[in-house]
Each structure stands twice: as structure tokens, then as C-alpha cells.
Amino acid sequence: MMKGHLAVARELYQAGEQTAAQPHFGHPLQEHYEPLEPAFETRGVAPFEDTLQALVDQTREGGEWGEHADAYQAALAAIDTAMQDVDGELREDVAFQGRVQLALLRQAVHEYEEAVDDGQFVNVPEYQDGRGFMLTAKAQLEQQAELFQASDEAAYEELMAAYDEAMAAWPSAEAPEAPVMSYGELSSSTFKLESLLGRY
Template sequence: MPVRHPLFKLALRLGLPLGLSGALISTALQASPPAHAQSHQHHGGGGGHGQELRSDVELLVVLAQMQGHLLVAQELIQQRNFSAAEAHVGHPVDELYGAVAPLLRARRVPPFLPSLEALRQQVRLNPTAPATRQKLLAAQRAIGQAEQAAVPAAVRNQPATQRAVVRALTAAASDEYAAAVAEGRVVETIEYQDARGFLLEAQRLLGNTATPQPGALQTVRAMLRAFPNAQPPQRAVLSPEQLKRLQAQL
């Protein structure tokens, strides 16, 4: 598995190449800027959890990535692939929460890290117990509650905001898929599953919008054809280039 910066999946720092290029995020934000969101560059501090998010869209994307990890973890739990599920319930704790914590504190949003940690411990120690589903649902609710508390509904529900979040999620999925596929084969299972989770969350978001976006939903579903199951096929259904071309339609 390639060694990657802890914030590879964030790719939210404008101008910083953390896997998903800053150019892609900049394009998403510039093409459809929400009125309340302000994008910033922060040049101080080191890597990892020291890098803070500053805008509504950045925060919403990271929270959506958390939900994507939990969606694919849920599938893996149902398939009794508990070791893989543990990896995905761990990503929000290890890679993502530290990036949102400063902004949550600044906005007086109650922390939800304990819910994420409790889920990881449950999957690690006793994944077949009924408590696993309960803690998964609790973690998903906690992320959703943080989203509602941190970002005003008037901003969250703007079509421009929703488009920007979906573009960032699908661009991250495209990058993950490119890292997963080599010579027509899926060689990195975790990256494949990351991409699937992000697309599942993008599909869920588009399905819940007050303003229907059928074209975007159709495109995300077309991208999901590359991911027939949480377990990757031996041969890639779509090439990374094909997936990227689909994503560019959003």
C-alpha cells in the first residue's frame, strides 16, 4: 500500500497537493461558491491534524467523507469482513477528526469523537454483537448532528453548496480509485473501498436534496458501476481515466 500523508483524503487545503489536488477543490468552490462559505489558505503549522479547516464547504466535505467510510464499513460488517471494516471505522478517528476539531470548537459544536472511538472499539473487540449496529448508527447520527450544528441550514441546503460537496467527494473518489488500480487490476483494496464509500455518500446526499439534481445523481450512479461490491473485482470495471471523465461531468 502506498505511503500517504495522513490528510490525503481531505484534500481541502486550497493550493496544497494532498492527494486530491488543490486545483480540483478550487474548481469546485469557485464554480459554485456558497454565500456563507469562505475559502482560506493556512500556511502555518505542520502536517496532519495541525492543518485546520476554515470554510463551511471544507467542513461538510470532511464530515461527508466520514459518513462514506462508515457506509462502506457497514457493508463490510454485513459481509463479515471485520478486519476491513475496522480499518474504515478507524479512518474518521485517525485521519479526519483532528482536521474538523478546531472548527467545531470555534463554532461551539459538541465533540463527537467518543462516538467514533466507541464504534472502532466495538468493531475491533466484538463485531458480531448487536451493539455494533447500535454504535454504528450512533456514530452516523453524531456526524449528522455536528453538520447541522456547525453549518446553518440556509448554507447546507443551497444547491451551490451541495454541488461543491458532491464534486469534492467524487473527485476524492476518483483519486482513490486511481491509486487502487494498476494495469487493469484492483491492487489496493482499501483505496477501492474508500472510493466506493465516498460515492455512496455522494449518492445519498444527492438523494436527499430539496432541489433535485437528476443529472448529477445519474453521473454518480454511473461512477458506482466501477464498484459492484465492497469487495473489489479482480479486473477493474472502469479504468481510472473513465472514472475521471465521468467525474468531470459534475
């Protein structure tokens, strides 16, 4: 979820929406780091709060994205390092990775529900969060393609197609004039994703 926030923050920043990007750069710290900190300490994960804060501080200064690319990559690398602390057996467990996918998917759909009401956007940042979570879920799936394909290659191909179909609800980081899908339509679209992930 941290990576999802950062993904959409980068998209917004690169699109010239620097003000809209700022809350998303801060969300990994504000919404996720503190609740996870005891687990990091228990597992001996090196603290990376300062790395996340450095990205927030840098991007507040504005300027070209290239000036912040190193801080962004450092934040992603720190998150990835923390994620690698999961037991090796779980990293190679397709059922566990499927549950990670489901968690991101369900959170994205929840964010969309919060963003849309009566055919209009009532909370654009929630729409953006949902896009970030979906982009991250799909990227993780692509990175783990061999793991999922080895378990069920046909289901993997269907999963990728189903992600593309669901992503139509989030055509860009900047919200469209009106929602492309209702919450109900998105729920129907993502039901197929949930069913496919359940096969693992």
C-alpha cells in the same frame, strides 16, 4: 467523508469481512477528526471523539452486526449534528451543496486512481474508500432532492443517472477480481457528473 468511511466499513462487516472493515471504522478519527477539532471548538460543536472511538472498540470485538448497530447509528448521528452547524443559509444553498458533492466525487476518483494500476488493484482499501465516498455523495443528493430539483429538475435526473453509471466502477465493497473500469474510463464517466454539478 467520515460517513463514507463508515458506510463501506459497515458493508464489509456485514459481508463477513470484519478484518477489512476495521481500518475504515478508524479512519473518521485518524484522518478527519483531529484536523477538524479546532473548528469544532470554535463553533461550539459538542465533541464526539468518544462516540467514534466507541464504535471502533465495539466492532473490534467481532460478533453479529446487530450488536454494533446502535453504536454505528450514534456515530452517524454525531456526524450529522456536527454537519448541521453549517449556517442555515448554506444548508439551503444549492451551489454550496453542489460543491460538497464535487468534493466527495473528486476524492472518490482520487482514491480509485490510488487503488488501480496497470489493470489491477494495487491498494484495495483505497478502492473501498472511494466506494464509501460515492455512496455517501449519492445518499446526500437523494436527501436533498427537493433542493436540487427546485433549481434544475432535469439536471437532477441526469445527475442520478450519471451517479449510477459511475458507480459501476465500485460494484461491491469487496473489490472484484479485476477493475471494472480503468482510471481513465472512470474520469470520463465522472466528467459528466462534474459538468452537471457545475450547473448549480
